[in-house]
Amino acid sequence: MEKYIVVQKFGGSSVANIERIQNVARRVMETKNKNNHLVVVVSALGDTTDDLEAMALKLSSNPPDREMDMLMSTGEQISCALLSIAINALGHKAISFTGGQVGIRTDNTHTKARIETIDAKRIKKALDENKIVIVAGYQGVTDDDDITTLGRGGSDLTAVALAKTLNARVCEIFTDVKGIYTTDPRIVPEAKKIETIIFDEMLEMASLGAQVMQARSIEVAKRFNIPLHVRSSFSKEEGTMIVKENEKVEEVAVRGITCNKAEAKITICAVPDKPGVASKIFTELAKAGINVDMIVQNVSHTKLTDISFTVPDAVFNKAITATKKISHKIGAGEVLSDENIARVSIVGSGMRSHSGIAAKMFQTLAENKINIDMISTSEISISCIINYKFTDKAIKALHKKFNLGNS
């Protein structure tokens, strides 16, 4: 029987303590016993990363990025060594590696480096020796052998990139939930675990608020067509497969519903409606380091228009200051703002061919007396900004209307 390579990634909560590390070790052994070649990527134990960061911030308000990477990368090195020790204790040969040791080369953008090449020679050698290979996630090295990290959620990226390089059959992402749900089960108890979802939908859901996987890793998986399996490390149940569109996935108009309450809305009134004005506004905000999210500008029938946009709550004050400054400079009117908003989005690749989805969404909100502040659409998603206190009500109503539940 031919051996397939399987890549498994275990998140921080899956290896938060000794018992959980032992649980992961048993889990890994089960997969190995099915006669696969196995590469396991681990995140840092539980809160290690936060603890290390807190220590650094006590020493400096602005620690050098290179030194932070040197520090932060130890979390994953600890957990991969411990997992290897746990597997060896169960009687199977395992060997742990840092990102650098398995040839993960990155650029030198410390704290958010990009993987450039992976030389999988050492992994292949270890697999040929029938060893289970454990790799520290979230890290690589530059050409100068400086340690880099890949940013939050970077262990997902390590797993997907290794799966690509090794031509793995599947990349399993083990986490503390059972898969991707039609919406947040804490809001809608009838939310259903999605069996299969396509990359584009998953990408849209991740960027619209679903927090299970890092968006960048999904992009990479999509680009190289690496099937992802998001599942729970605490249950044997199958999770959610994330695959390419052309595979046999039932096409539905709406796959899932996401929300994001951590946004605020800013409106500049009476903006002179002439070319280059929008560019000026958003250049100013970009200079202030503010990531603008949704932008809406209505067709104007006069020489003045209103421009609205949303920003993450965390940068709201900074954004207001920058907006007032540029508003004054371009001769616009008042700046209005509202922190009490939420974005509710429906996502589904079937929207491309099904018509009337948007109308159905607006109608559902109207039936529930929920006012829509802003609307924005992509090819496979529709988002509405509403008052945040109606978020759960809106999600429940939409989930029911689009028939996403179990019942």
Place this chain on the structure above:
Amino acid sequence: MEKYIVVQKFGGSSVANIERIQNVARRVMETKNKNNHLVVVVSALGDTTDDLEAMALKLSSNPPDREMDMLMSTGEQISCALLSIAINALGHKAISFTGGQVGIRTDNTHTKARIETIDAKRIKKALDENKIVIVAGYQGVTDDDDITTLGRGGSDLTAVALAKTLNARVCEIFTDVKGIYTTDPRIVPEAKKIETIIFDEMLEMASLGAQVMQARSIEVAKRFNIPLHVRSSFSKEEGTMIVKENEKVEEVAVRGITCNKAEAKITICAVPDKPGVASKIFTELAKAGINVDMIVQNVSHTKLTDISFTVPDAVFNKAITATKKISHKIGAGEVLSDENIARVSIVGSGMRSHSGIAAKMFQTLAENKINIDMISTSEISISCIINYKFTDKAIKALHKKFNLGNS
């Protein structure tokens, strides 16, 4: 003015918490401001190494050495990154490196590797850029890029080896005591800090119980004639210089007094006095992995002799079992043992030329009614095994008799 290279090593207690790391950073800056090139070697924060080891032992009673090195080396990586961040926060450029990054190549004897070569290119480049270089102690890498550790006290070795490679002017060992004392000040309050001591004396003292520095690092420093300065990280006071004999060191008969209470004595009675018997006994013990310390065999006037030796308390039971086995095999008599012993030693290079030192030691013990069980001598030391309850009394009396105190 020509710049000298200074290597400083800070032990775990010197970097045990954020405040102490900041203290070390300030200390380092003071040296740097004297216009030196500075390379700083750090141990792991306080109890990190013990904590990591405890986690591993919860997972396995016999974790693979390679994986242990992967785990344990993170302690020093964390402390060197944090110290670098602390120095940068004080406004000076610093850069941290793992053992592997500064080219410390070792053999592959994991957990007690030996340094083979150091390629100091990267350190020299960083020094040329006027950066303070921080190196993770206790570690290196094999030719396969596997991480190795150098055994307990290995950070001392890293410091001495770097001092040798960089042709440093001095290697300063910062610790939580003010230097090397004539004897343990907790036993003899009048104990005096030694200003200068020669390598051979320090080596003898380290192997006879003084725990300030790892013996292997002193050997390396001796071999390459690298002056060591053992001093406190909590005080500006000069510590103890460890230097070569031919430098201007006052020759005294007795430089210091050490003791070791963690030994036990075993005697095999009525051993047939014929060639090869001693060899059989100690080969058997070596096979059982027992490190025998002092060995004494008296001239025999009959065909039977007694052989006594000491072993560390930790392996006493194992040693008794092995001894009884071989004693039976060679047709010897009873096996006697005594765990309640201590070894008291006087050390001094002046012994080579001064006569009567041994007699004075035995006389002092006799005056204090302390019985001597065994005697062993080297060129520059004399050790007596006595009942452990007289240890402090013996040390106090000897310290006074040889005039080592402050008063």
